[in-house]
Amino acid sequence: MAKSQILQPFDDEKCQYFSYTIKGNEAIKIEFLDNENYNYLKAKKVELNLIFNSENPNLLAEFKRKFPKIFQDSCATFPFYEDNKLRKIKSCNVKFYLVDKKSDFYIFKMSGFEISGFLLFNEKTKISRFTDNFPQILENGKYIVSFDNGLNSTTINFYKKNEKSYNEYELRITPRFKIEEYNLYKNAYGNFDVIVTLSSKSLKLVEEGKNGKKYEFDKNNGCNLKLKIGY
DSSP: OEEEEEOOGGGOGGGTTOEEEEEESSOOEEEEOOHHHHHHHHTTBOOOOOOOOSOOHHHHHHHHHHOTTTEETTEEEEEEEETTEEEEEEESSSEEEEEEEETTEEEEEEEETTEEEEEEEETTTOOEEEESSOOEEETTTTEEEEEEEOSSOEEEEEEEEOSSSEEEEEEEEOTTSEEEEEEEEEOTTSOEEEEEEEEEEEEEEEEEETTEEEEEEEEEEEEEEEEEEEO
C-alpha cells in the first residue's frame, strides 16, 4: 500500500509544501494536533532507549562466535524478507558495525557508498530488518521504531509484531521538514502511537555585499506541525 498526500494543515500558507508518502501493509491514521492535545499525549510518553553509534568489540566477538557464517572473506551475508519472500543479501563493500543489542536483536550500523542505516539481526529467527536510523525496540521486540532526518526525506519506520512476522509502515516526509521532537505513548487499545513535532524554517537575508547574499534560517518564520500517527 502506498499513499501520498499534499496538505495545508490549519489553512496555514507557510505549510503549503508539507507532503508525505506512506508505504506499508496496513492502514495508518495521521492527525494534526494543537499544542494542548500534543502536550497531553506527551505527558504519557514512554522512556526510550539510549542511542549508540560506536562499535562494541565485545558484542561483536559474541556475535561472531554464535553466527560464524555471517561474516566470511571480508563479506557479510544476512537473510531478510522482501515482498514476503525470504532472501539473502551478500555485501563485500558495506561495513557493518555492531553497536548494541536489545531483546533478541543485534543492532548493526551500516556504512558504504550511498548506503547508510541500521540492520537488526534477530538471533532467534536469524532474520534481518532495516531502519533508517537507530531503532527503538520496545516490549521485547514487539515494537520497533526509528526516526531519521535524512538528506532525501524525513523518515519514520514502524514495525509491530504479529503472530508470524511484523506489520509495518514507512512514512516519508518531504525533506524540507525536519523532526524536532518525537515520543511514543500507549493508547487506550494497548498499542503504541507516535507523536512528532515537525518544522520547516524559512530563510532570511542577513548580509548582502560584493561577495553575494548570505542567508540563515529564520526561527520565527516557518511552518511548525504536530502529528499523531496511529497504527
